[in-house]
Amino acid sequence: MVPIMYALLMLVVFVLHGVINGERPAVVNIGAVLTYDSAIGRVAKAAIEAAVQDVNANENVLNGTRLNLIMEDSSCSAFIGAVAALKVLNKEVITVIGPQSSTIAHILSYLAGGFHIPLISFAATDPSLSSLQYPYFIRMTQSDSYQMAAMANLIDFYEWKQVIAVFIDDDYGRNGIYALDDELTNKRLKISYKIALPVGASRNKILELLQNSKAIGPRVYVVHASPDSGLEIFHAAQDLQMMAADFVWLATDWLSATLDTFELNKTHSLEYLQGVVGFRQYIPESQQKKAFESTWNRLHTRVSSSKLNTYGFYAYDIVWAVAHAINNFLDNSGNITFSLSNQIGDNRGHMRTDLIKTFDSGELLLQNLLSQNFSGSSGPILFGTNRSLISGNYEIINIYGSDINTIGYWTNIVGLSFSFPDTSHTNRQGNFTASKVLHKITWPGGMKMTPRGWIPSTRERPLRIGVPRRVSYLQFVNILTDNHTVQGYCIDVFRMALKLLPYEVPYQFVPFGDGHITPKYWSLVNMVANNEIDALVGDISIVTNRTKLVDFTQPYMSTGLVIVVPTRSTKSSAWVFLRPFTVGMWCVTGAFFFIIGIVIWILEHRVNSDFRGSPKRQCLTMFLFSFSTLFHSEQEETLSTLGRFVMMVWFFLLMVVTSSYTASLTSFLTVQQLQSPINGIDSLIATNDPIGYQEGSFSWSYMVNSLNIPRSRLISLRTPDDYEEALLRGPKNGGVVAIVDELPYIEIFLATKNGFGIVGQPFTRSGWGFAFRRNSPLAIDISRAILKLAENGDLQQIHKKWFCLHNCNIHRADNSKPNQLHLNSFWGLFMLCGIVTIAALLIFLLKAIRQFIRYKKAKSDASSITSCTKTIYCFFDFIDEKEEAVKKIFKQQQCSSQPEAS
Template sequence: MEGQTCSLILALLCFLHRASSIETSGVPEENPAKEMIPVGLVFGMNSPMGKVVESCISMAHSEFYGAHPDYRTRLSLLVRNPNDNAVDAASTVLDLMENEEVHAILGPKWSSQAKFVINLGEKAQVPIISFSATSPSLSPTQSHYFVRTAYDDSSQVGALAAVVQAYGWREITLVYEDTEYGNGLVPYLVDAFQEVDARISYRSVIPLFTEDIDIVKELNNLLTRQTRVFLVHMTAGIGSRFFALARDAGMMSEEFAWIVTDGLSSLLDPFISKSLDSMEGVLGVRPHVPLSESRRNFEERWRKLYAERNPHDEIADLSLFGLWAYDTVTALALAGEMAWDPAKSRYLKPNTSRNKLNFSSIGISEMGPKLLDKILSIKSQGLTGEFNLSSGALHPIAFEIFNVVRQNEETIGYWTSARGLSPELNLSTKVVYTASANDLKLPTWPGDTLKPPRGWVMPISGKKLRIGVPKKDGFDEFFKIEWDPHTGVPSYSGFAHDMFMAVLDALPFAIPYKYIPYMNESRQSAGTYDDMLFEIKLQKVDAVVGDTTITANRSSYVDFTLPYLESGVAMVVAIKDDERRNMWIFLKPLSWNLWLTICVAFISTGFVVWLLEHRTNEEFRGRRRQQLSMIFWFSFSTLVFAHREKIGNNLTRLVLIVWVFVVLILTQSYTANLASLLTVQRMTPEFVDVQDLIRNRHFVGYQKGSFVRGLLAGQLKFDESRLIPYGSPEEYHEALSKGSENGGVAAIFDELPSIKHFLAKYCNKYKTVGPTYKADGFAFAFPLRSPLVSYISRAILKVTQDKAIMDGIEGKYFRGQNSCPEQGAAIFSDNLSLSVYSFGGLFIITGVVSVFSVLIYVVLFFQSNWPSSRAIRPCDRSLRSKFSETTNNFIREHRLLGCPWKNGSKMALTSQFRSMEASTNSDIRVTARGHNERERPLLSMHV
């Protein structure tokens, strides 16, 4: 679209007729013996800056060729002095291309002019070299034949953003002129400020040719806004008028901060020096130009030349544009010498009719492309530092931060893209990027004060800060509103109110405010907390103070301060009766499966001991009833270590050692757990799992108007029909007492501060169970991007870190919570009975020892009672028959059924094969032994 517009305007130039005035007074006379390269100089020479530029160009031309008299080429500077409008500049350039066949254009002066001229340069392949068109909308990368021998305006936005960040300003009012120069920088400023968490809150666009009365109206408009940080991007002409009117409007006083871009620095335009008296306290940025010896000598020569040419003018200061013009002409003269080719020194398509503007008849310069390549390849040391146009433009190495003090621009620091702000410039030092006010020298601010402006104030319209507050029916410890019965004047109290008062006291400035209760005509709450916070977005209130929780949804339309009280959502349920009143509590220390396992272990251990001792220990013999009693008695007597039976088998001793250790562990654990059950209060909840409530469709409650309803329905997936709102601790108590089946609720979900208050009021009746769902705490809410947020947040930190203040506020409203016994001293677990798993290792050890002992015993028995190879019957000499015979003997000797003897004694028959003792003879001996008698022979046979 812009290209089409430019083409239309250029087409209109074909029908314009104007006289071109050629001024050559400042250009050296051409040497006819040299090859002349025609170059157009399009610049407004009648302005103060134009006179400076003209003198610098003249010096560059004469000094370069004076230093190189042997060069075969000379630049023929064709000076044109157009008006400041774009059409006049484009018409002038078109005339130079058609009628003078120039191979390069120096200029034009303004970015708006260059925007049209660049299109002509592209068509004619003539380099457009500008040392004053600094708008970033003109890019050498987009227009190949455009060369900027100056700094792009966008290169300074990093320094401007660093200054804003250093002083902690969050909002800036941008004031700029409505030109290509002013508009081109805006998008770059927006991006730079976003990177430092700041924003442009308002844009004030000043037309270039506006009247003073219109500027005054806009200044009055700025006074009605909160922001007091102003960034001014203007040229010197309108900028000097603007600051003079701002001073008259009282805006160059305390609480105001003014920042200017390099266009309003005397380095770029000396004319602004006459207006510095109205800019006291202003901060600004400008390119850093090293003061080299060559530059110092040049300034001395220039002052003499300027005085000679302008004897009636006050000697102006040398501007950066003049230095750039000098370096540009020097580089162009060198490039012309390198690019000169006699065969390619004209246009490919000569004009068909001279002295007549014809857009379609523009030829193409044969020398232009080569001249462009040569000037882009030049790398030299100019008056402004390194002169390198490889990218099509110059790039600054650093920016100066200056402060206008007593009509002088004093440098207070430097900025580079690598290290940020610093009080001194040291390009070789490698440090981390920083943007702190401590890295700058102390500036003087408007109003002749050293205190940095905070960046905003309440508008001078006199309005107070409208603060919305909740109307609560219950939990008024956080915020309470009471009306005087006689006057009807409301009074406010509560934890949130006192915290806000303490925060206001901690601020370095006063904030006028008034409370606006969020209620209806009947003095009842007008809606939920979300509705109340949305009033900020609707601009019905300026802030909200209360027990408002920070949530992601709310933060999309309000800004929260840092939290002044931690929070989270938890579940409260009723507790069961104390189990200490249970008559069967002595069974509770162990679970039923552990009781059963212990009984099995006792019986099995008793059986193993009987098995190992029965053959050789008379105390483990007797009638069946006696032996069964012995099995149970011996094993259970180990509980109290009351067994007196003598043990004769080492395997039995091994089993008992392990078993006694197991019994010791079991008895000690049982005693400890039982003591805990009898001495510590047990508070068993009715419900412990949220999923049980959802699965069984129990009713649950929440505080009326809070965000908890959304959490229950959205995140936890509760049926909304099972959610019941309540407004006070008394309603909580009544609902939980009834239960879900009797018109109440099974649980209450609320935020931790409210839950603590509720539990303090109803000690030992309810408890929190389950997880705590994280919340970011209670905070105050303000409009998005409100500058108050950072100040209030810092004040909250001061208050919360002051123990005396916090103890006073908390003690005033939450002192009753400390009088309730801590529920932390009670046991909250639903089941503290010890399980089999807790002692599984012990049971495995004693089982393994018992099994191995029995196996060893059986092996030894078989070894000692294995029949001899000389069997009684030859047919019984097989291995199978021997094993069967030995097994039968084992069973007979270890059976619980014995043969009774007279007088209550029991006879034991033992068959012993003496094959192991006699090598040649075998005999069978049958013996009998009564109770407490020695073994006596009954029958002896020789085989």
């Protein structure tokens, strides 16, 4: 007994002496938890074993210390994987490699964190394996967050808006699709449908789920599965004839791992993968890669059923990263010690979890692992702040025939590119646009043209188009009694737009309404939003609340709310001809007729016999002459220069005044005036009278919610006859003061009913469009078709067909006062005419005075005329004589004898 105790004491002293002096341990245990019987596990197991052999054979790596690999099989089960991890941890390992399953990685990360054992995985790509939640988890592969960003970039590059996600319903599948959904949302794209396959789903189950997806419009499928079961999805798709034209199949890197691992008969096995596009983690060419491939070829007989895939490179490099980290750890501390955890008690079971020890220096080893920076067979080994491998490089492959072709690359810096970008340009963001080009892809069905990625409907499931059954204004939508024939303006626009689409759209109209009450359009829009129908066609107004539920096409008709009131015509007035002029205008015009007549008589009386005669005749001539000029029917001719000049200005004034009078009288005889005081929306709101609106129209909600009109004032009307009756009765007799409705309806109403008109301008601006489900690509294509119809004139022709049967003019009423002509508009002309008239009269008087003075001077040598009366008489007699007679009198100097003779 004493020798034994002495030996144990010496052993403890020897060990403590070695630890204190920093001697390296001869063996360091590392663990691995893999799924042996899996596509990735078989390759990874051989790669890890080969790496351990290579590390142990290289004395420069660990300086004499050897790695002892302790490996357990998880059997692709989270429970068995947890048990396997406990078995490994019970062997005092200082790090654990694996697992390859993301689901098992979640559980093992908790165990590794609890015992301070770094867990480093080469295949757990689940983006939710966060370093914040699992501080001892390291990912030595590319996170699916990179791959899903690449997938979203590819989808956006080909302008597909919606995709269908097919995934395994576990942590790996769900979290990967969540990451894809986030990336697509950032690009305003979406996953429209998700097919969650149970783990180990049978072929029949896959067929059932895929068959259900065929009834959905998108044809772009993103498959995120595992290498062991993913190919079943494509087998089922081929059985359902979904590997044909118009379909797009995109696969994550599981497909490339599968194709790289198994010895496939490409002529037969790739037949159901024709046109598939997938991703492969990019492994750059290097000396380390070639060396490992050479080693693998020597080991190939041990794993004859598998070839080397990308995960094999990462598994091989993990061992080297662990070896370098252990070497640094031993150089810095040299202590590998374990302690029992006080938090784990004796569970009295076969497996003593209470004896599993915590690695005392786990944090230090973890930091050594994260600080690794070297070139391995998979490329640069460098970890980021999220404790994942910094890479994000992918090849994009396309399967066609018996070949797997590389069509491009994706990096997290440059994005899509024709060839792998030079490392010297990886930090140049400006290269993104220029390099965003891929090789030509052969799609399913042998198509070279990029598939549209979406179909609106099939003949087996035509597009369900909701149509309201109107009870009035059937020019827009009319469903005949057979319930199958649908016609009208809106229907013609929709059909013409479908003809312009580059693809066929099978559809069927689904009528809504009982024929007695026009259905509420709000409820029909909700049916589209709830996927009860695919679209809604009709006179559907595009309003804010509706756009929150559905997508509308480009408006095919502009509209807005207008006000209709009764009108009356001014043609019924007997004195309408007096209205063009104001009273002042009539008075001034009449005064000028008298003034012009008097002035012309003064100017013409001396030289024109037409203005002479008896006093009665001269008075009639004086006043009738100026009035006859209005019709250019005057009988007298003006002879004097001054008279003609005055008449020229007078005729110009008459031309302007008479033409203005004619135009004003015409408007008075044709314009319609209102019978009510309503002249706009403000005056309508100010009254307390009832207001009519069309049944089912959004005008009710607009007046109640936006204009705050009491609901008690609003009266529902159905037909144009109801409109007419309510307006004619008026608010005092149980009718309405006005009707508020959309302009297209009012156009038809005014074309068929007389005595009504629109006041003001439309007080809302909107349009009619076709309603589709949110994010429907068909809404965009129909919008483009509507724009083409508007550009080539077809939209106007359809409008004329339905709305110009009677009258295309819109009657607008005017509630303003008559537009009479005021004196202010013509005072300039009257002033000009007055100045010319007065000037002519003054010139005439001055000329007469001058001639009188000359006459008086000539008679100064003759007998003087002493009587003032004789002088005045001689002056007026002188005015009546002609020029020759006056000259003759001056020569003979007989002026004094003539008055005596007369």
